[in-house]
Each structure stands twice: as C-alpha cells, then as structure tokens.
Amino acid sequence: MIVVTGATGNVGKPLVAALVDAGQQVTAVARGDVPEQPGVRAVRADLADAGAMRAALTGADALFLLTSGDFLGRGGDLGPVLDAAKAARVRRVVLLSSQGVGTQRHPAHLEDAVTGSGLEWVVLRPGNFASNTLAWAEHVRAHRRVEAPFGDVALPVIDPVDIAEVAAAALTGDGHAGSTYVLTGPTPISPRGQADTIAEALGEAVGFRELTREEARERMVRFMPPPVVESTLDILGAPKPDEQRVSPDVERVLGKAPRPYADWVKRSLAAFA
Numbered sequence: 001m002i003v004v005t006g007a008t009g010n011v012g013k014p015l016v017a018a019l020v021d022a023g024q025q026v027t028a029v030a031r032g033d034v035p036e037q038p039g040v041r042a043v044r045a046d047l048a049d050a051g052a053m054r055a056a057l058t059g060a061d062a063l064f065l066l067t068s069g070d071f072l073g074r075g076g077d078l079g080p081v082l083d084a085a086k087a088a089r090v091r092r093v094v095l096l097s098s099q100g101v102g103t104q105r106h107p108a109h110l111e112d113a114v115t116g117s118g119l120e121w122v123v124l125r126p127g128n129f130a131s132n133t134l135a136w137a138e139h140v141r142a143h144r145r146v147e148a149p150f151g152d153v154a155l156p157v158i159d160p161v162d163i164a165e166v167a168a169a170a171l172t173g174d175g176h177a178g179s180t181y182v183l184t185g186p187t188p189i190s191p192r193g194q195a196d197t198i199a200e201a202l203g204e205a206v207g208f209r210e211l212t213r214e215e216a217r218e219r220m221v222r223f224m225p226p227p228v229v230e231s232t233l234d235i236l237g238a239p240k241p242d243e244q245r246v247s248p249d250v251e252r253v254l255g256k257a258p259r260p261y262a263d264w265v266k267r268s269l270a271a272f273a
Contacts, residue, residue: 079113
C-alpha cells in the first residue's frame with residue numbers, strides 16, 4: 001500500500017493514476033473530497049492532523065509527502081507525520097520539496113526532518129511548475145492576455161506529470177534510496193515565450209503585459225505565504241545559474257526526456273480557451 005498526500009492536486013492526481021496503472025494499492029489523502037476509483041482508498045485528512053494520518057498510514061509500505069502553502073504557513077512540522085509513519089512500519093518516504101532548498105532560497109527543515117527520520121528516503125526538488133501558469137487562465141479567457149512579472153527571464157519549467165512519474169518510480173523501484181533529484185523541463189522558457197505557446201495552441205493572438213514585482217506580489221500573497229512569495233519572486237526575477245540549468249534527473253530516472261511546456265499546454269488547453 002502506498003499513501004499519497006495531496007492526492008487531488010497537480011502532482012498527486014497523476015501520481016495516483018500512475019501507481020494504480022502499475023498495479024499498486026493506493027490510499028489517496030486530501031483535505032477535500034477524493035473521487036472514488038478502483039484500487040484507491042480515499043481518506044479525507046489534513047497533513048497536520050497526526051491522528052487522521054495515523055489512520056491513513058495503516059498497512060502502508062511507502063508514503064508520498066506533499067506539503068501545501070497553508071501547511072508551511074502554520075509552521076510545517078513533519079515530525080508527527082513521520083513518527084506515525086514509523087509506528088505504522090512504513091519503509092519508504094518520498095518528499096516533494098523544492099529546487100529552492102538546494103539553491104538556499106527556501107528553508108531546509110522539511111528535508112531535514114525526512115532525511116533524519118530513520119526511514120528510507122528520496123527527495124524530489126522540482127523547479128518552476130508548468131501548471132503555475134493556470135493562474136493566467138482566467139485573464140487569457142477573458143482578455144486573451146497574459147500578465148506576469150519578469151517577462152523575458154527563462155526557466156526550465158517542469159510538467160507535473162513528469163514529477164508524478166519520477167515519484168512513482170521512487171516509491172516503487174529499487175536504487176533510489178538516499179537520492180535527491182532535481183526536476184526540470186527540457187529547455188528554459190520565459191513567461192513571454194509561454195504566452196506565445198498558449199497563443200499557438202489556441203490559434204489566436206495572446207498579448208503580454210509585464211507586471212511589476214509589486215503587482216505580482218499583491219496577487220501572489222492571496223494564495224501563498226509572504227516569505228514564499230518573496231523567495232519565489234527572487235527566483236523568477238533573478239535566478240541563480242543552477243535555477244536556469246536543465247537537470248538530467250528526469251531522464252536519468254525515467255529513461256526519457258522531460259515533456260516540453262507545449263505538451264502541458266495542449267493537455268490543459270480547455271482552461272485557457
């Protein structure tokens with residue numbers, strides 16, 4: 001049994017699907033309702049609720065940990081969850097962390113908790129998610145315009161499905177214990193380039209307006225803790241070389257190149273149409 005937290009999100013949902021397709025029994029944990037599906041036990045629980053997580057972890061062999069902005073905003077203590085995992089005799093834990101930990105933009109306490117837990121561990125450090133551009137969707141639908149900061153700064157954005165497939169491999173395969181994987185897309189692309197990619201998929205012109213850092217901050221604090229907003233804006237506006245570099249880790253784990261941003265747009269086009 002594999003327990004997947006954040007099971008209804010951009011990474012959790014395809015991860016559950018990949019595990020089920022591989023014949024695994026899955027416990028899907030989310031704060032909201034989890035759709036019923038064969039081979040999946042749905043549990044409604046908050047990661048910060050140790051009691052609920054203890055029940056979810058009963059009979060589990062492996063655990064995928066995905067932490068939300070709310071969880072981080074409340075202090076982000078994984079200790080009780082990891083204690084519950086050890087009590088349930090979970091063998092392996094895979095943490096969805098952030099590339100910003102490796103580049104010292106983000107704190108390392110979540111990774112430290114996992115790597116010091118005594119459990120077999122794997123850490124995933126994705127860079128900028130392709131799905132972050134869903135924040136543009138409403139404006140694209142209404143005005144055929146993208147509004148974003150740092151329009152010409154390019155980063156190798158990662159498709160959440162690639163993250164999910166690497167997570168599935170780490171949860172089920174051998175040879176990953178003690179590994180930290182940096183996950184990026186195949187080539188850097190700027191927000192302006194992403195807008196052009198959306199326009200090409202729509203077959204219509206999509207304009208671009210560059211937001212100031214202050215405008216972007218005002219929008220982002222509505223759904224992200226302020227410290228995370230500031231570090232994210234630092235990455236988007238003045239990335240370090242490691243944050244612009246394409247990592248080989250997706251291909252190393254999966255044996256195939258990561259998906260380009262255009263593939264994610266094609267799958268997600270209904271959100272922008």
